[in-house]
Amino acid sequence: MTELKNPMEIYKVLPGTNCGHCGVPSCMAFAALLIQGTKSLNRCPYLEKNIAEHLSSRIVKRRSMDDDHEEVINRLRQEVRHLDLSHVAPRIGARLIDTHLAVTCLGKDFFIDQTGEMTSSCHVNHWLYVPLLHYILECRGVEPKNDWIPFSELPGAAEWSQYFSHRCEEALRQLADAHRELLFEILFLFGAQAMTTAGKADHSLVIMPLPKVPFLINYWQPDEAFPSELNILLDRSAAHNINAHSITLLARGLVEMFRQLIISHSREGKLF
Ligand code: SF4
Known part of the structure; x- marks a missing residue:
């Protein structure tokens, strides 16, 4: 029995009329949802029951x-x-x-x-x-020493650097640009401490996602000449206390949490 492992293979066995009766606008979109396991073939009224059952058993669902x-x-x-x-x-x-x-x-x-x-x-x-x-x-219990380095300098960070920069730092910068006061209010509610750094950012805050893994968030507000900037620095000791992938997950999770809090607190319920 041939397995159907991607949306294109599934699409080929669908009627292809794009009628939308399955609840999505096209057969291709339906195929994509089948492989994710969020729709089942019996939603297409143009497939006979026994054929739909046979095809269903051939679909290899993607792991989420x-x-x-x-x-x-x-x-x-x-x-x-x-x-x-x-x-x-x-x-x-x-x-x-x-x-x-x-x-x-x-x-x-x-x-x-x-x-x-x-x-x-x-x-x-x-x-x-x-x-x-x-x-x-x-965690080996190495104490942070206020020796801040970019995420990319941590061992094992190369694989995650781009993701960290795009999905954590850049995503947080956008939130700061759109909801500066609310974001910093939330950060202080979660125990952030303001600090002065050599980089002279407009805002420098230390947060403690884990007891021995501080994050230093530096934010430069936009002005007429320059766009805003934001970076998240790690203490050099982080290399001994947690792996780079976990730091990425942690930072991403924080940004998601701040995003949700901003949505629920902003008057219009909108982010941007
Ligand atoms: S109901 Fe069937 S034929 Fe119509 S769009 Fe959905 S999958 Fe395609």
Whole structure:
């Protein structure tokens, strides 16, 4: 039985009339949703039931990012089971409360038990869950020294540099340009501390996404001659406390969280 592994292969077995009766405007769009698993073939009324069932069994659905993260989380949780949390707590700057590690992220407590399960009064998502488990497993407890470097200078960052620059720094710059006051208000609510830096940015703030992994956010406002700029620097010690991919996830998750908060607080419910 030949497998159907991409939208084009699926498209070839659809009627191709683009009638829209399946709820999307074209057969190609329908094929793309079939491969993601968000629509099923029986939504096309022009395929006979037995043919639709046969074709369905040939479609190889794409794994989503959530599937991948769930697999990673399960693997990391297995590793956490072998840790002695009472030894881990002082090393990573956390507290042990009963049998749980209490790790402060942006001023909020997240609790991890011996099975690696995470709970918090805040929303828990994979942007934080994956880096936090890596942090618990890998952090060597090296203290930050106010020695700030770009993300690209960290070991293992090459693969993620472009993503970090585009999806984290650039995305945050756009939020700062559009909602400067609200964004900085949110940052201070999450424990940001203003600081003076050699780069003389208009705003320099340190936030603590993890106890030994500070981020320094520098923002230069736009003026008549120059567009705005924003960078996120890491302490050189981050190389010993967390891996580059986890930093990327963490930064991306923060930007997403700020974006959602801005949407929910802005009067029109619009970002830009
Ligand atoms: S209902 Fe069938 S034929 Fe019509 S657009 Fe959808 S997939 Fe194509």
